[in-house]
Amino acid sequence: MSISRRKFLGWVGAAGVGTVVARSAHASGNKHFEGYPGSFGVLHDMTRCVGCRSCEAACNHVNSLPAPEQPFTDLSVLMQERRTTEKSFTVVNKYSVASRQTPLFRKIQCNHCLEPACASACFVKAFQKTSTGAVIYDPSVCVGCRYCMIACPFEIPAYEYNEALSPRVMKCTLCYPRISQGQLPGCVEACPMEALTFGKREDLIETARERIRQFPGRYVDHIYGETEMGGTSWLYLSGVPFSQVGMREDLGVTPAPELTFGALSVVPIVAGLWPVLLTGIYAISKRKEIIFQQELEAVKKAAQSRSKEEI
Amino acid sequence: MDTIFYTYQEFYTHTKAIAYLLMVAALIGIACFWKFLSGKDDADQDRTL
C-alpha cells in the first residue's frame, strides 16, 4: 500500500502542476480574443471632412502609385461614387443628404479589421493582421485566386487585372512601413482639417465617445467600426445615419473567422467518421453476399444428395 | 502551447493545422486498424473458400 500511497501523492503533485499550467494557458486566452493590445487605428470624423482630396494625393505619393488621369486638385471627380482600385488605395466620396445643407464626405480605404475576412479566406496566408493594427499582404506567395475580394465585406481589395504574369491584390497597408518607424500614415499627415486622427484604437474609441458626448447634435450616436464584423482598426463618426453615406449597417458583429468556423469544424469529423461508416456499410453488404453464397451451396448440396438418394 | 494568441484568426490557423494533420492520421490509421480487425476473418475465409 505504501507504493500506491506514494504514487497517489505523486499524482496530486502532478495535478497541481497541471492546474497551474492550465490557468496560465487560460490567461493567454484560448477562448476569447480581443485583438492586439495597443494596436493602432484611425478615427475618421466625417463632419470635419471637406472633400479636398489631400489624403488621396498623399496616399498616391507615399505608395508610389501611378499618376491619376485627372489631378487630385480636380474636385469634379467627386460627382461620381468611386471605389478603391489597384491604382488608388483610398478615395473620397461626396454624399448629399436631404437633412443637411452641406454635403458629407466619406473617405474609403481598407478598414484593417481586427479579424480580417481576407486573412481568414486566404489559402496561402498572404494576409496578416500585425500587432501594429495594419493588415498587410505578401505578394510573394499570392496565387491570385481573389477569394479575399469575395470575402471582404467592405469591398476593398482590388486586383491588377491587366498584369499578365505578376498580378497583385492591391489595398491600403495603413502605411505599415511608416507606422513601424513611428511616422503617421500618409493620409493622416496630409489632412488639413484634422478629420483623421491616428492613435491607439482604444484611445480613439474614447475620443470618439467624448466627441459624441460633447456635441450630441452633431453626431449620430454610433462609432462605425467599433463592433462591425468584430471591429475594425478604422473608426468612423458621422452626422447622419451611416447607410446614408454608403456604409452598410447590416454587416453584423460576427468576426469573419466565426462565419466559416462551423463548416470547418465538420471537416475533421467527416474525415474521422465517414471511413468508419462506409467500411461498416461495405462489411454488411459483403457479409450478406457471403451468406447468400453459403446458402446457395447448401441448397445445391441438398439437391445433389437428394438426387443421389433417388438414384 | 506557449504561444499567446491575440486573434481568433491566429488561434484557428493553429488549431486547424493540427486538425488537418490528425485527419491524415485518421484516414491512414482507420484503414490499418480495419486490416488488423478483420485480418483473421479474411484468413478464415481463404481457408474455407
Place this chain on the structure above:
Amino acid sequence: MSATTSRGSQTWFTPFNVITSAIIIVGLVITFLRFTKGLGAVTHLSHDNPWGLWISFDLLVGVALAAGGYVTSAAVYLFGLRKYHSAVRPAVLTGFLGYALVVFALHYDVGRPWRLPYPFIMQQGTTSLLFEVAACVALYLTVLFLEFVPAALEWLGLKRVRDLITRLTLALTILGVVLSTLHQSSLGALFLIAPSKLHPLWYSPYLPVYFFVSSIIAGLSMVIFESTLSHHYFADKMDQTHLDEKEGVTLGFGKAASLVLAGYFFIKLMGVAGGDNWRLLGTSYGLWFLVEMIGFIALPAFLYAVGVRNKDLPLIKWTALWTIIGIVLNRLTVGLIAFNWQLPPSRRYFPHWMEIAISIFIVTVGIVVFKFIVTRMPIFYEHPEYKDAH
C-alpha cells in the same frame, strides 16, 4: 454525327472534327491573349466581381457534374450493388476527366497558375475553405486517376501493375467518398464568409449540405445522361454485359435521384424557415428561387418517380437532362446571379464572350479526350483477359 464513331478509312473532315478544331483554335488564341495581356483583356471581371464564369461554371458546375465517379463507385463497391458494375468505368472516367478539366480551367482563372501548389508547399492557410477545397481536389484527382488507370493498363497490357492497383479498390473508393463529401460541400461553404453579398434565399448555414446533397443528384443524373449519349455514339464499343445492365442502371439511378431530390426539396425549405426568409419569396429573387424549387427540384423528383414506376426509360433520360440543367442553374445562381445582388446594375457582372469561349473550349477538350479514350481502352466493355477479375 454517327459517322464520327466509325473508325479508319473515312475522311478526316467530319462535322465533329471540323467544329472541334475550330473551337480549339479559337481557344488557343484566347489562351495566348490571357497569358500575354492579362485577365483584364479577356474577361469582364472587376474589383466588385472577382469571380466570374470560370469559377461558377468551370469550377462549381464542373465539380458537381463530375460527381458521378464517387456516387457510382460507392454504390457498386460499398453498397454492394454489383448489378451496376458496368457503369463504374464510364463514370470514373468522366469523373477523372471532369476534375482534370477543372484544374486545367483554374490555370486560366488564377493570377499566377504556376503557384497553385503554394498552399501545400509554402504556407498553409488552414482557416480558408478554399484550402480545404484545394487539398481535396488535388487528392481526389489522384484517387480518380488511380481508379481509372487499370483500364489504361489493360489497354497497354501491363498486367502486374494493374493487379496491384485494383487491390486498392476498396480503400480508394472510401477515400474518394470522404474527399468528395468534403470538397463538394466546401464549394458551398466558400460563400459562408460573404453573408453580406449572397442573397439570403441562397445564403444559409446549410449551404455546404445543399452543395453536397445536390452533387449526389448531379452525379446520378449525369450517369444516366452520359450512358444515353454513349449508347448513341459508342454502342459498337459496348459488350453484352454493359448493354444488359444499362436498363437496370437507368431505373436504379433514376429511383435514387428521385428520392434524393425529394429530400433536397425539404432541406432547402428548412433553410428558408431557418432564416425566416418567407417574405422574400414575393420578390423577384424569390420568384427565381421558386422556379428552382418547383421547376428544377420538385418537378424532376416527380418525373423521375413516374418514369421509374412506369419503367419509362425515355422519360427518365429526359428528366436526367432537366435535373442537370437545374444543378447548373443553381451553381450559376449562387456564384453569379444571387451574388452581389445588392450592387447597382452598372456594377454587376456579365461574362465577356471570350470567357464563354474558353469554357466551351475546355468542355470540347474534355469530349475529344473522352472520345480518344473510349475508342481505345476497355471502358464500355470488359477486357477479354480480365473477365470477372474485378
